[in-house]
Amino acid sequence: MSMIRLFSVALLVVTLASAVRADDKVITSEKAQAHQCVCRACYVNFTKEFGVPLEFLGSLGHSIHDARLAPDPAGLAICSRSLAVAEQVSGKKASVTSDEVMSDAIRLAKLRGVSTELEAVKLMVSDDAVKKELTEAIEDAKVREEEAKQDAEAIAKGEQTKQLFGRLTVYNQCGECVRVYAGGRYLGVVHEGQAACFHVHNHDYHTELEAYCVEEGHLVSADCSEGHRHSYTWYIR
Known part of the structure; x- marks a missing residue:
């Protein structure tokens, strides 16, 4: 192998190593700034x-x-x-x-x-x-x-209600098991790669959705549904 090729390979390895270290720093920073339950x-x-x-x-x-x-x-x-x-x-x-x-x-x-x-x-x-x-x-x-x-x-009386929320479907596509809350009310746990359906009653115009990591307690994802809805699908990524 020529000296030029050896130098090129070494430079590539150093560059990749630097990129990994940079990514590690970003991940650490995000975890440090995450809301802790x-x-x-x-x-x-x-x-x-x-x-x-x-x-x-x-x-x-x-x-x-x-x-x-x-x-x-x-x-x-x-x-x-x-x-x-x-x-x-x-x-x-x-x-x-x-x-x-x-x-x-x-x-x-x-x-x-x-x-x-x-x-x-x-x-x-x-x-x-x-x-x-x-x-x-x-x-x-x-x-x-x-x-x-x-x-x-x-x-x-069999009449239509004014509830702002009905069926909530949650798809957990993140890498963590999460506890799901809607409007500050605990709904249940959705494991990694799984989906779950919940029935939610909320008479506020804004329905705040939160997913917290079961293991570490930090906020994984948050969403907000506004207006009159009888069904909503939430993808947690």
Whole structure:
């Protein structure tokens, strides 16, 4: 093999190696920036991270995990308050913080649009601006709940309903097993390469769809369906 050919091969190998390293950096960056679900709290040893002998810390991680998977916004808000107490007593922050849990509780409460949940979360929020947002959300939720009541009566009479969502078909074409949520409500798990159908009721104009990785807890994909629909197909890639 000539020296020129050897040099060309060596240059190609170096170029490919550099490209792989560049790709690795991009992938790492994307994972680092991905939204992390607070259900990962079940892996956190809060007693060790805070360094204080508070008994409730022993089960707090699992309480956060269970409330997020349910999902239970009010339960998450309660867990956030417990975390805040531990933060004040210890003067430290754990790898999952009270602000992070409360933020997720507020977001889920708004997505689900249940007036009683919104009111419960509002009672545990100290920020006046957020309280105002929740007050408005409560009023909107009560309107939707009245519409839902009317729909139930219409169904009983055999009339057409006003529901914004009916059949949701999910095709999981990504490389991860995912938990699927619609409007902040847990629907189920869709494994890699599989499809699943769910029946969804949502009286909000916007139906937020989210898919979280079962294993690592990060947000894999998100979508939004708007308007009156009785069927929707979502491809998760």
